[in-house]
Amino acid sequence: xxxxxxxxxLAEALREEILAGRLAPDAEFTVRExxxxxxxxxxxxxxxxxxxxxxxxxxxxxxxxxxxxQLTLTDFRQMVEALALVSDGVFHRNPLLARRRETGxxxxxxxxxxxxxxxxxxxxxxxxxxxxxxxxxRELDALLDNPHVGEFLDRLRVxxxxxxxxxxxxxxxxxxxxxxxxxxxxxAIETSDFEExxxxxxxxxxxxxxxxxxLGGP
Numbered sequence: 682x683x684x685x686x687x688x689x690x691l692a693e694a695l696r697e698e699i700l701a702g703r704l705a706p707d708a709e710f711t712v713r714e715x716x717x718x719x720x721x722x723x724x725x726x727x728x729x730x731x732x733x734x735x736x737x738x739x740x741x742x743x744x745x746x747x748x749x750x751q752l753t754l755t756d757f758r759q760m761v762e763a764l765a766l767v768s769d770g771v772f773h774r775n776p777l778l779a780r781r782r783e784t785g786x787x788x789x790x791x792x793x794x795x796x797x798x799x800x801x802x803x804x805x806x807x808x809x810x811x812x813x814x815x816x817x818x819r820e821l822d823a824l825l826d827n828p829h830v831g832e833f834l835d836r837l838r839v840x841x842x843x844x845x846x847x848x849x850x851x852x853x854x855x856x857x858x859x860x861x862x863x864x865x866x867x868x869a870i871e872t873s874d875f876e877e878x879x880x881x882x883x884x885x886x887x888x889x890x891x892x893x894x895x896l897g898g899p
Contacts, residue, residue: 691719691729699738699749700811700842702850711746736836738843752844757893760837760844761886767834768882771825788871791820795863802863805855811842817863821870841889848896860888 695715698704716726730747733739740750794817801810818838822831849855862881869878 687721687725688728688732691715691721691725692732694719695729695733696738696839700839700846701808702846704749706749706751706847709742709746709748714746737840749843752840754893754897757841757844758890760841761890764834764837764841765882765886767830769879771830787820787824788867791817791867791871792864794820795867798863799861802859802861803856805857805859807846807849807855807859810859811846814863815839815842817867821867824870845889845893845896848893851896858892860885860892862888 695704704710712723712727712730715730716723719726730739734741734747738750739747742748794813798810798813798817801807801813815835815838819831819835822834825831862885866878866881866885869875869881
């Protein structure tokens with residue numbers, strides 16, 4: 682296994698731990714502790730933690746290790762605003778999407794993700810929803826043929842989930858409270874109905890902003 686691959690795998694595993702709520706927001710951890718937990722050397726762990734810090738998920742505690750970055754409601758609103766600015770720019774200025782109608786196999790995969798995410802949202806299965814939601818958006822972003830934009834959007838969505846997860850796991854029933862518009866958005870983009878897609882994206886952003894405000898927090 683190449684070190685770069687191990688580094689990426691560790692970063693992904695730790696990201697999943699954060700989104701699953703298995704790493705407590707107020708917990709501190711060190712490179713050594715993570716290395717022992719996963720049975721690997723310190724170097725790829727250190728690299729993975731640096732990556733997650735650069736992505737805004739972790740922060741360094743001087744001489745103590747790392748901890749999950751505490752995001753505020755203001756942070757969340759600003760991240761959603763950034764998503765909106767980039768998404769609106771894509772739909773207004775990127776002609777590549779208009780030529781994607783012939784890629785049926787691509788949309789078959791996207792629609793599978795959409796169906797799974799919708800079902801998970803409707804029943805309130807947060808773990809399944811997060812996994813399929815992120816895969817869904819990554820596959821949509823891949824249509825842009827611009828990995829830099831895709832990476833930027835993915836990092837913002839992961840951070841948005843990192844803000845929401847500890848608040849959503851407060852014990853209240855989640856069924857019917859989570860956004861479930863993945864399938865109609867995929868349909869609109871597949872048919873190049875960008876007016877409908879833009880409206881659905883606005884509804885999505887309004888929904889998650891309202892949910893964040895309802896959940897409260899600093």
